[in-house]
Amino acid sequence: MDHLRVLEDTLTAAVTAGDLSRALTLTRAALAEVDSDAEPLRAARLLDHRGRLFALLGKSDGATELREAYRLAAGAPHGPERLGVLADIASHLMKVDPREAASVATEAAAGASEVGTELVLLPTRIALLHRIDGTPEVGLAELRRVEARARAADDSWALVSALVFLSDVLYELGRYDESEQAAAAGVTEARRVGISRSIGAYLLSNRAEALIALGRWDEADATCAEAARIDPPGVSGLHWLQLRAGLHLARAHPGADEVVGRALAFLGRPYLWPNHRLPLHELRVEAALAADDKPEAVRAARAALADAHLADLPREGWPVLNALARTAALTGDAMLAAEVSAVAAALPARHPAEHAHAAHVTAILGGTAPTAPAEALAAWRVAVAAWRAAGQPYPLGRALLGLAEAAAAAGERDEVAAAVRETAELAARLGATPLGEQAATLARRVGLRGTGRPGPDLLTSREQEVLRLVAEGHSNSRIAERLFISPKTASVHVSRIIAKLDVTNRVEAAALAHRLGLLDRPSPAPAQRRVR
Structure with missing residues (x-):
């Protein structure tokens, strides 16, 4: 030759x-x-x-x-x-x-x-x-x-x-x-x-x-x-x-962290096929959310939205939009939510997983705008049903957690318990430890026993009063005046509420209280000042 x-x-x-x-x-x-x-x-x-x-x-x-x-x-x-x-x-x-x-x-x-x-x-x-x-x-x-x-x-x-x-x-x-x-x-x-x-x-x-x-x-x-x-x-x-x-x-x-870093290093190459690049955007967002690094999650979300092929590839695009919608919901970024919603409206959903992602994104974004509890619950029910039809257990578990939160806000405690219990079972079967921990945390927040059955409320009646005032934006001193307690006692109540709800500060506690409907429960009669 x-x-x-x-x-x-x-x-x-x-x-x-x-x-x-x-x-x-x-x-x-x-x-x-x-x-x-x-x-x-x-x-x-x-x-x-x-x-x-x-x-x-x-x-x-x-x-x-x-x-x-x-x-x-x-x-x-x-x-x-x-x-x-x-x-x-x-x-x-x-x-x-x-x-x-x-x-x-x-x-x-x-x-x-x-x-x-x-x-x-x-x-x-x-x-x-x-x-x-x-x-x-x-x-x-x-x-x-x-x-x-x-x-x-x-x-x-x-x-x-x-x-x-x-x-x-x-x-x-x-x-x-x-x-x-x-x-x-x-x-x-x-x-x-x-x-x-x-x-x-x-x-x-x-x-x-x-x-x-x-x-x-x-x-x-x-x-x-x-x-x-x-x-x-x-x-x-x-x-x-x-x-x-x-x-x-x-x-x-x-x-x-090591495997994620190796994968994300491919983003530094001069060129990647779009169907390879979009999942890396999703991975970058997921890694930031897993690390509770909200600023990085938003930066990663912005980078994904800037990708010209996001609206062209439904198979890869829908999982990215799901991660972006969760970022918008967790950070309270209304502008990000609006941009995700706009892309979602233009992206076709053709097959079971894409339909499920679309329903999931709709349910998540519904929580970023004023929505009646019954409407939010209906959207989450649609998302859960779509993931059951698609046959993927992990995103089903995530959707069930959203359903449980919406059911809590709507006062449907039996539905909360069932969704939390199923999520915990899925997480255990998959070895998805963070998903299981999220289910357990939600169970504590809404006052469920470890078995997932309705139990006594997590917060005492006094803590519910304090939480309601925290959500209204009052300082510890103002809470003390309103409830006729000392500022130190008010501070102790706020610290206990933050610990019980598994959040990091009073702003997150207030946001969670609104989302789970913790402020909609009947309030005890106002405290009376004793006359001695």
Whole structure:
């Protein structure tokens, strides 16, 4: 073989081994040798590789190289090789410019029909493009066909490629069991033929993502650990890392900060695909909220809102908006709440998890504006029902906590108890320690026993009087005057209220009292001054 062919084969080996930096260097050397006028498809394929590698390494979106590859391929003689190149270009353009990718894919599909050939990988590449029209079910049927053909032909690369896309589409449709099974089958096949560190890496993270949605968190963490051992290169190593970081945060794992930091470091790269960048915005907000760092949470929320693709990608955008809505509610930032509401109004909700996030965001934002307790409770009931339909236990637990707070404000104590009890059970099953602690704290605040059954109120009648005056903005001295007690006694009552409600100051105590309806309970008769 000639020297250029040696370079091309070495490039393929480097990509398969996951040595992306060396592969990028090889594309430069090969492009310096190829005669693009004499062999336009050969040059186009090298440019396609180079553009893809730039994106995988986070150096650029690779669009310049991909468009030049298309220019060369478009003018090349018709035939199966040209169609294969066009299909690859369409696939790689998908994350840069979906509509341009769709145009290239349409051209490739028409050409395949004309020449009467079906490349095994061509339908796989094109199947994803059906998402542009919001119909991934069409792509799903096509992917099933490709999977069957690849198995029959014993084409491992095509089979693994199909299973990557298949598990991804199934996840988006909310079919998490099937997604996990497809990804697990792909992991086995990739390991068998030695491509675990290249295309097989995506199967590990896809499987972990499905397991997290199913609530099988120990298995998900083990799958992430397997991905860590093979150490996928470049951006292909981000998905599992971001998933594990979120999992560790939700479990208050002692190593959470280190994993979160490694994942968020990818935000410093010159380029990230939008579907990789948006989950990192979500992770940054979640990490700040977990650390109770409200200023950082607001900064992270602002950065997410500034992302131009937030309103373009419902699958990634809705989880971000959920985190942003919680930030607005916890910080009392009305402007942030309004901006989140505006983006939510424009973002489509197509599949079960997206509908659930949309209902959840609506319920959260309802708490940032004056809303009747009955209306707020109704919104939270809708959110809980949506998460039950979506089948994800962790966000269901979060929605149940919101429902419990709304039910407390509406005086529905039996509903509070049921929601708190279910949240505690979910948290225990998942190992989600912070969620369990939040359920226990809420139970204490509303006066529930440890079993989740209604019990005596948390605050004494005197403390309820003091809390009502705190919420009205009175100082300790003024409270003492109103209740005919000493300022020191008033201060003791305020300190006990803050401790019992598990808040940090009197402002938070007042806000929580309003939210839980603690100020709506009947007040004892006003104290009388004794005459001696």
